[in-house]
Amino acid sequence: MRRLLFLILPQLLATGTCDTSLGPQQEGKHEGEMLSHWSYEDQNWGKDYPLCNGNAQSPINIDTGKATVDKELPSITFEGYNLKETEQLDLSNNGHTVQLSLPDSMSISRGFKQKYLASQLHFHWGSDTSPGAEHTVDGTQYAAEMHIVHFAAKYESLANAAQEADGLAVLAILFQVGAQDNKNYKHIFDKLQDAVEGATIKIPGFDINTLLPSQLYRFFRYNGSLTTPPCFQTVTWTVFNETVLISQVQLDKLKTSLKTGHRTLDSNFRQVQPLNRRIVFASFSSLTSSRRIVPKAGFSESDGTDNSANGIHFTLGDTLAVIFGTLFGCTALAFAIYVLKQKRQRSNAERGQKVIYKPAATMES
Ligand SMILES: *[C@@H]1O[C@H](CO)[C@@H](O)[C@H](O)[C@H]1NC(C)=O
Ligand SMILES: *[C@@H]1O[C@H](CO)[C@@H](O)[C@H](O)[C@H]1NC(C)=O
Numbered sequence: 001m002r003r004l005l006f007l008i009l010p011q012l013l014a015t016g017t018c019d020t021s022l023g024p025q026q027e028g029k030h031e032g033e034m035l036s037h038w039s040y041e042d043q044n045w046g047k048d049y050p051l052c053n054g055n056a057q058s059p060i061n062i063d064t065g066k067a068t069v070d071k072e073l074p075s076i077t078f079e080g081y082n083l084k085e086t087e088q089l090d091l092s093n094n095g096h097t098v099q100l101s102l103p104d105s106m107s108i109s110r111g112f113k114q115k116y117l118a119s120q121l122h123f124h125w126g127s128d129t130s131p132g133a134e135h136t137v138d139g140t141q142y143a144a145e146m147h148i149v150h151f152a153a154k155y156e157s158l159a160n161a162a163q164e165a166d167g168l169a170v171l172a173i174l175f176q177v178g179a180q181d182n183k184n185y186k187h188i189f190d191k192l193q194d195a196v197e198g199a200t201i202k203i204p205g206f207d208i209n210t211l212l213p214s215q216l217y218r219f220f221r222y223n224g225s226l227t228t229p230p231c232f233q234t235v236t237w238t239v240f241n242e243t244v245l246i247s248q249v250q251l252d253k254l255k256t257s258l259k260t261g262h263r264t265l266d267s268n269f270r271q272v273q274p275l276n277r278r279i280v281f282a283s284f285s286s287l288t289s290s291r292r293i294v295p296k297a298g299f300s301e302s303d304g305t306d307n308s309a310n311g312i313h314f315t316l317g318d319t320l321a322v323i324f325g326t327l328f329g330c331t332a333l334a335f336a337i338y339v340l341k342q343k344r345q346r347s348n349a350e351r352g353q354k355v356i357y358k359p360a361a362t363m364e365s
């Protein structure tokens with residue numbers, strides 16, 4: 001099996017199994033199509049791809065109340081994301097998703113143990129009847145999800161990095177439907193109908209930063225896998241807490257524009273996988289988190305290294321903590337004063353008694 005995997009791996013990678021697609025330099029579509037027979041209808045992928053039965057698979061449901069707040073997690077530094085118009089990007093439909101190739105001059109660092117270079121971004125979406133994000137948050141499945149795939153710079157390519165424990169870093173952005181078209185996504189969404197399966201369209205470079213949410217310092221982090229076969233457990237996941245809004249028209253375009261064979265390419269999301277023993281970290285604290293720490297002296301919330309610039313706000317939780325802290329402090333102080341006063345009165349009374357009865361006692365004696 002190992003050997004078989006070894007033999008078919010290059011083809012799997014070449015056909016663009018979603019998170020690991022290699023882009024234009026390695027095509028290999030024909031062998032790939034024969035071997036890449038997995039589908040989203042039957043997600044029992046472990047039969048042919050045993051790693052898909054592993055215990056650190058993706059996507060997962062993120063239980064925000066159980067996430068461990070780690071304020072040491074700094075905001076990611078994005079470099080080279082603002083692409084020149086002269087840079088041509090390949091948009092392609094590989095039968096499982098629509099994917100935009102990205103140059104490895106784009107990179108992310110900070111908050112990771114090493115530097116990761118960009119490879120591609122792609123989408124997951126639902127159907128007429130279902131939303132299509134892969135990660136769910138507190139059981140909610142959002143409308144769609146985008147993955148920006150990066151590989152560790154030291155492995156030099158996506159193919160080399162894909163099977164290394166620290167090989168990949170994927171950024172996940174969840175979409176919700178808003179009232180207006182999101183113009184930042186027009187570069188991609190306006191070209192979807194031209195993305196015939198197997199064909200490649202050129203898109204002029206644009207500022208990829210504009211595809212990201214604005215509160216980049218709020219994210220979840222966990223160790224997981226590719227969400228498509230062969231499901232390598234080599235991905236450091238970052239799921240941003242802030243969603244990005246696209247219009248219903250744009251979402252419908254995503255759901256209906258792409259074809260695979262004679263079918264509409266839709267519902268290309270994997271079911272959530274068991275968390276098992278993994279920990280999900282949150283880079284921010286909130287009211288719902290059970291692990292949050294009451295700010296020292298009430299006002300130390302904004303001392304975070306990364307988020308001061310972005311102006312983290314005082315949450316209701318912080319305010320309540322301060323009010324109750326203060327109330328409790330005052331009550332305790334008042335009580336202490338009361339106890340002291342009582343004690344003093346009692347001892348005065350005792351002394352008084354002594355004073356009062358001394359003469360009597362003296363008289364008695
Ligand atoms: C991911 O796994 C590595 C290696 O075991 C570990 O050092 C790191 O803390 C893990 N990260 C998360 C977010 O769990
Ligand atoms: C963002 O975080 C808040 C607070 O933990 C949570 O209630 C909300 O569901 C999260 N949303 C997403 C999309 O992560």
Ligand SMILES: [Zn+2]
Nearest residue numbers: 018019147227
């Ligand atoms: Zn994906």
